[in-house]
Amino acid sequence: MIDRRALLRTSGVAAAAGALGAALPASAEAAESSRPGGTPAPAGTDPTEGVTRTLLQEHPSPAEGWEAVQTLVQIPRHRESGRHSHPGVEVGYIVRGDVLMEFDDRPPLRLRTGDPFFIPDGVIHNARNVGRVTTMMLSTYVVDETQPLVTTY
Template sequence: MAAAGALGAAAFASAAEASSTAPHGHRPPVPDPTAGVTRTLLQENPSPAKGWKTVQTLVEIPRRKESGRHSHPGVEVGYIVRGDVSMEFDDGTTRRLRTGDPFFIPSGTIHNARNIGTVTTMMLSTYVVDETKPLVTVHTR
């Protein structure tokens, strides 16, 4: 088992930063809706299937913030530890999740978790992913 550590929102921040300022400073910066979102690595282990790994994280999304549109190279099985989330999918569906709700996101599905509650949302997410690919791929419009 890998030692616990922080997987900050760097993947999310890079996309948000790229869209927050225009070339040559013609527009004022746009506030980053993903600022403060964190992903703390709890454990990472080989999967029984060759070429795959299991990763477990604690995702925290502050009030009025969101994860940003992203996908994973495998399935995500999650549980809302605390808070209220609007889970928005690129196919147009939205699912409201509250404290105690489980969720499942298929491999490659583009989604965004938006905190719609009054506290920092905490989600326990376990992924079974292709070990050769990054855990998170950010998608911009």
Template sequence: MKTTRLMAAALLVAAFGGMGPLAYAQPSGLGRTDVLQHDLGIAERKVVQVRVDFAPGVLAPRHSHPGVEVAYVLEGTIEYQIDGNPPVTLRKGDALFIPDGAIHSARNVGDGKASELATYVVEKGKPGFVPAK
């Protein structure tokens, strides 16, 4: 079980890297398209937008970010689990705010492809995400 989590975390690292427009290997069933990255000019923060595509049943394992995330579902049905809260299921057009440093995961629970537009306001110079232990 622990090995499976480590492998899933490694795939997520490959997909989300430093949250910049870098080349990376796409893990099976989870895709990432960098949309925008821009310095905010305040409090050493930057904004990053990423389109994340999930094949049916695919899980983005537990992780956190050095800042806040707003997840907006573009298509499909995605279940988000933020530690300490009940799961939330979002459909096309729904959005969710994920607080700074909150450990969370996301899974495509629909029958077809699911996609989200993830907008992050994160600290510059820190990794884009941190796999949960």
């Protein structure tokens, strides 16, 4: 079992600052300016490199055995979250950027700044940054408190 807090604190490069308007880590800024738009990450690199997940808040849910967790996810250009699922629903909002949300069981969904999204319990998905800036997503989960927040595939 993955420790939820450890995963959120150590995902990708250094954890992002805990505010929506926070500056990007220097390594993410360098990655953004080093390749022209639309150019994929170099072969052999980890497609999730530089992805950060910052835990914003965590509270017991009104439903016994469940909890509400909110995170700020930042995905640099040409990077992706990696295929994963959650033990409950994810309700999200694209704060900045363009994402292709890919699913194992349905067609992909193109999301842009200002778009909300919903991912059902257990659905395997991958958020791929297809834009020109680091994507920022606000994700709120209502999940089984006995399970890890993220299961990777």
